[in-house]
Amino acid sequence: MSAGNSGRGTPDEPDDPFAYLYRPEGDAPPPQQTLRQPSYNQVRPVGERTFGGQQGYRQQQAPARPDARYAAPETQVGGRPPNGGGPHDRRRAPGPDQRRNGLLIGAIAVVLAVVLGVGAAILFSGGEENQGANDGESSAPTGNADDEQDGDDPTDPPADEETEAPDLPVADLTRLQFGNGAALESTFQNARSDTGAYIAVQGRPNATITWTFDFEGEPGQYYLYTGYSTITDGQAMGFSVNGTPRTDPVDMQDYSTASDAFDDSWVRTFNLVELVQGSNTVTLTCDRPCDVAIDQxxxxxHEES
Structure with missing residues (x-):
């Protein structure tokens, strides 16, 4: 209720302050006024209307029709909701182009799956065949004769694989030939032969030792090692290789000066010799002072340290 209003009904003064402007001339009585409509500031319950100044009845108001000027954009024809469409835009039914793209992608995926499946089947079946071949199953040769000639022979050893060198000969004292008194003995201790025996030639002029052996290596120059024991300097034996006498004897000096006994004076010496592939013969002869015992x-x- 606003100021100047006493509530329901009409105010004491007329509502029209400019009524004097259209009064009849000569102060004629004003025409009878009709009942006035309620004032704009008269309080009425919502939905209550008056007709002709009489209290009317309440009518159920019909729902207000939306005004196109104030309607939400998504309710107008061709309108779009704000912020790019929101979640409702994403849930809209796909168009024809989208359905065609989906079908095309699905078809491509099916073709790829089939191709991958066939490739996997071929790969695994090939692995099983190779495994069967490795297990001993025979298979037909592939490729032509020219290809096989150009390739390496599978039976040949790899080019970078070195062939193992044959074992070089080592004398078995029990198989040697002795002459002019040379013989196997075991009086002295610590001989390095397999049996602990040695060949005694001391005090036996022209005693001979002959070693015949097969050589499977490359022909050429090699080291002939002689193991011996002596307690006297200046001892030596002449020798020959394959029937050819050598001018350099087998020098047998007393290199073990720590002892004066044959048991503790075992040493070695070497001479360079020419060997041929196959059978070779080396002969040692006591043709000079040779107070020695030979055990190897x-x-x-190569020269051994």
Missing amino acids: LWISD
């Missing part, structure tokens, strides 16, 4: 003979391809 062997061939080496």
Whole structure:
């Protein structure tokens, strides 16, 4: 209720302050006024209307029709909701182009799956065949004769694989030939032969030791090693290789000066010799002072320390 209003009914003064402007001339009585409509500031319950100044009845108001000027954009024809469409835009039914793209993608995926499946089947079946071949199953050769000639022979050893060198000969004292009193003995201790025996030639002029052996290596120059024991300097034996006498004897000096006994004076010496592939013969002869005992003979391809 606003100021100047006493509530329901009409105010004491007329509502029209400019009524004097259209009064009849000569102060004629004004025409009878009709009942006035309620004032704009008269309080009425919502939905209550008056007709002709009489209290009317309440009518159920019909729902207000939306005004196109104030309607939400999504309710107008061709309108779009704000912010790019929101979640409702994403849930809209796909158009014809989208359905065609989906079908095309699905078809491509099916073709790829079939191709991958066939490739996997071929790969695994090929692996099983190879496994069967490795297990001993025979298979037909592939490729032509020219290809096989150009390739390496599978039976040949790899080019970078070195062939193992044959074992070089080592004398078995029990198989040697002795002459002019040379013989196997075991009086002295610590001999390095397999049996602990040695060949005694001391005090036996022209005693001979002959070693015949097969050589499977490359022909050429090798080291002939002689193991011996002596307690006197200046001892030596002459020798020959394959029937050819050598001018350099087998020098047998007393290199073990720590002892004066044969038991503790075992040493070695070497001479360079020419060997041929196959059978070779080395002969040692006591043709000079040779107060020695020999316990080893062997061939080496290098100078041993």
